[in-house]
Amino acid sequence: xxxxxxxxxxxxxxxxxxxxxxxxxxxxxxxxxxxxxxxxxxxxxxxxxxxxxxxxxxxxxxxxxxxxxxxxxxxxxxxxxxxxxxxxxxxxxxxxxxxxxxxxxxxxxxxxxxxxxxxxxxxxxxxxxxxxxxxxxxxxxxxxxxxxxxxxxxxxxxxxxxxxxxxxxxxxxxxxxxxxx
Amino acid sequence: xxxxxxxxxxxxxxxxxxxxxxxxxxxxxxxxxxxxxxxxxxxxxxxxxxxxxxxxxxxxxxxxxxxx
Numbered sequence: 001x002x003x004x005x006x007x008x009x010x011x012x013x014x015x016x017x018x019x020x021x022x023x024x025x026x027x028x029x030x031x032x033x034x035x036x037x038x039x040x041x042x043x044x045x046x047x048x049x050x051x052x053x054x055x056x057x058x059x060x061x062x063x064x065x066x067x068x069x070x071x072x073x074x075x076x077x078x079x080x081x082x083x084x085x086x087x088x089x090x091x092x093x094x095x096x097x098x099x100x101x102x103x104x105x106x107x108x109x110x111x112x113x114x115x116x117x118x119x120x121x122x123x124x125x126x127x128x129x130x131x132x133x134x135x136x137x138x139x140x141x142x143x144x145x146x147x148x149x150x151x152x153x154x155x156x157x158x159x160x161x162x163x164x165x166x167x168x169x170x171x172x173x174x175x176x177x178x179x180x181x
Numbered sequence: 182x183x184x185x186x187x188x189x190x191x192x193x194x195x196x197x198x199x200x201x202x203x204x205x206x207x208x209x210x211x212x213x214x215x216x217x218x219x220x221x222x223x224x225x226x227x228x229x230x231x232x233x234x235x236x237x238x239x240x241x242x243x244x245x246x247x248x249x
Contacts, residue, residue: 179222181212 005096013089020082026146027075034068051145055138063132070125071145074118081114098178100170108167112160119153126150185245188217191236206231 036043037057051071057064088094088107095101125147133139142148192202199217203210208228215221216228229240236243 176222179215179220181208181216181221181224181228 009089013086016082016085016089020079020086023075023078023082027072027079030068030072030075034065034072037068038065051140053140056132059132059135059137063137067125067128067132067145070121070128071147074121074125075146077114077118077121081111081118084111084114098174100167100174102171105164105167105171108160108164112157112164115153115160116157119150119157122147122150122153183247185247186216186219186221187243187245188213188232191238191242192217195236195238197236202232202235205235 037053038061041057053064053067056067084107088104091103094104125145126142129139129142129145129147139145192199199210199213202208203213206213206228208231216224229243232243233240
């Protein structure tokens, strides 16, 4: 079976859908947990447990809220990133015959910005968690808090910004080529 | 752009329609229209040669430089 671009994109689309659903569940779980932990802490033990932050909740409610906020922001940004990927793949603007268009360029710029924000919030979250550990609070590993890999996200965003600039030039060249008679 | 395409002037002088020119130079009406309206970014020598041949003119008759 020949691996064509269309087939590869279809596989990537299915993967993106699976990851999108996963990160949506994760983001929803964090937000619901944070909400009930602040409103009715007794219910939390019956909810989905990705990371045990009970020690932090007992230490200080606002520190707990800040940590959950950072985790939720990162999870929501990841969901948004995969939403944009799915959207561009479903969109008619994603044309492989003429791939250099303004929509794709805007998409690359948007995902570069989102990955930069994910990297920034993850880095912030890791620093905050380290600080809390320094305060003597028993915290789970950053991997369980879904805050790991900030440097990778930042590297990815820089790479995407560079690709975006190359795409910008590609759009100009394609427009010039189309208007060459 | 300071380069002006005088294709419409030459077509009028030779009393040739866009359809007729399109058939003679083997270019689509859409592409000839882009050229005629000055939206084109570049022109190939082969296209210029074909238009000059069809309209019996020189490249200088079709293209003009003007300071903006």
